Amino acid sequence: MHHDRGMKKWRAFASMPEQYIGLKKTINKQVEVAQPVLTEEQMEQINFTLIEALHTNKQVYLTYYKRDQCITETGFIQFFDSLGDLFIFIDDVFELKNRMRLSELIDVRLA
Structure with missing residues (x-):
């Protein structure tokens, strides 16, 4: 008698x-990046760009450091406080509010 197994997908691993x-741990270690140290001039440029984006309501490309990775997103700056090391960023895709610390920022560019 022939016994049919049906539609079972073979998964080797x-x-x-x-x-x-x-494998996931190995791949994650390969993409890990050390947090870049910004110069005083770079931090000032980031502050000026954030202020300009806030006042003109222009879209920005935001690169930040989180969990050993550099992440780039697009969106709008809603709130900015340089003394409190805080800003609020609304991402372009899901329109979610993200509270971030200024110390996590690597780069900000106007779109």
């Missing part, structure tokens, strides 16, 4: 879930 965990 699914039998070893530990392998997935190990």
Whole structure:
């Protein structure tokens, strides 16, 4: 008698879930980046760009450091406080408010 298994997809490496965990850790270590140290001039330029983007309501490209990675997003600056090390950024995709510290910023460019 012939016994049909049906439509089962063969997954060669699914039998070893530990392998997935190990591969993910290895890939994450490869993309890790040390947080760049900004000069005083770079920090001043970031402050000026943030103020301009806030007052003119222009879209910005924002690059920041989070969880050992550099992330770039586009959106609008809603609030900016240089003394409190805080700004609020509304991303362009989901229109969510993100509270961030100025010390996490790497670069800000007007779009």
